Amino acid sequence: MAFERTLSIIKPDAVAKNVIGKIYSRFEDAGLKIVAARMTHLSREQAEQFYSVHKERPFFKALVDFMISGPVMIQALEGEGAVAKNRDLMGATDPQKADKGTIRADFADSIDANAVHGSDSSDNARIEIGFFFPEIDIYLR
Numbered sequence: 699m700a701f702e703r704t705l706s707i708i709k710p711d712a713v714a715k716n717v718i719g720k721i722y723s724r725f726e727d728a729g730l731k732i733v734a735a736r737m738t739h740l741s742r743e744q745a746e747q748f749y750s751v752h753k754e755r756p757f758f759k760a761l762v763d764f765m766i767s768g769p770v771m772i773q774a775l776e777g778e779g780a781v782a783k784n785r786d787l788m789g790a791t792d793p794q795k796a797d798k799g800t801i802r803a804d805f806a807d808s809i810d811a812n813a814v815h816g817s818d819s820s821d822n823a824r825i826e827i828g829f830f831f832p833e834i835d836i837y838l839r
């Protein structure tokens with residue numbers, strides 16, 4: 699397993715439910731370290747750019763509307779196999795299909811409002827971390 703970083707976003711539904719701390723504990727208990735963090739309210743332009751791979755999908759506008767509906771908490775996580783480990787902690791995109799004990803099973807209500815985002819590959823993690831965090835804001839071991 700490679701030592702790597704991944705980008706995580708706690709989406710507006712989970713921020714509104716006041717479960718940032720509970721979700722951070724999942725990361726920490728799994729051995730992932732939070733090396734950068736920022737709360738922000740995304741602009742429409744930022745959300746459209748971040749999710750541009752989905753721009754032709756029927757759910758794109760709803761996804762962007764949801765991501766700008768309230769503040770989000772954005773973090774870079776670091777650790778052994780961080781990308782896959784975070785995806786395992788998150789659970790399936792649709793919370794109805796997410797394994798018991800995953801973040802989405804425990805905190806998400808629907809496929810639209812599904813609590814968290816996590817990079818799906820190490821290459822995308824590098825791009826997504828660069829999108830939100832200038833190198834100077836990342837705290838190394």
Ligand SMILES: Nc1ncnc2c1ncn2[C@@H]1O[C@H](COP(=O)(O)OP(=O)(O)OP(=O)(O)O)[C@@H](O)[C@H]1O
Nearest residue numbers: 752757761790791809810811812814815816817818
């Ligand atoms: N069929 C769908 N209907 C509505 N929303 C969807 C659908 N598929 C995906 N989405 C939304 O778009 C987001 C991005 O889709 P993607 O397939 O990349 O899922 P994911 O990788 O599990 O989620 P994320 O990219 O947020 O980590 C999902 O998190 C979800 O909120």
